[in-house]
Amino acid sequence: MAHPYHHALSSVRKWGGTPEDYIAIHAWFDESKQIIADYRHRALRHHAEGIFMAEKIFGVTVTLSTGRIIPTRWVGEQHVREDLGRIPSFADWVRAIRPEPWMGRSTTIGLEDDPRREVHP
Ligand SMILES: [Zn+2]
Numbered sequence: 001m002a003h004p005y006h007h008a009l010s011s012v013r014k015w016g017g018t019p020e021d022y023i024a025i026h027a028w029f030d031e032s033k034q035i036i037a038d039y040r041h042r043a044l045r046h047h048a049e050g051i052f053m054a055e056k057i058f059g060v061t062v063t064l065s066t067g068r069i070i071p072t073r074w075v076g077e078q079h080v081r082e083d084l085g086r087i088p089s090f091a092d093w094v095r096a097i098r099p100e101p102w103m104g105r106s107t108t109i110g111l112e113d114d115p116r117r118e119v120h121p
Pocket of ligand 1: 029030042046079083
């Protein structure tokens, strides 16, 4: 699994600057490794919506140490392509989730703790 630093080196080869110009963006994509240590961590941010989320967090553009300005989304697209070979949608990830009954469980919101609520055994 590629480390954020290696993704940053790849960014340097594409657009110049230093790894420090890119490392925060690549580290953000891979922070989900804190949640799950295998490749499934990528479901959280490695998709088209994740790339747009990175743009909201880091701004529309990145100003490199060379003064060059590049779109933040380019960096996100590079990261996801290097890890997955393409840019999936979040829907692609969801289709791979096996549904479980607890995922669709619902309650009547606000009535669970109401003492006036009738309880039928
Ligand atoms: Zn990654």
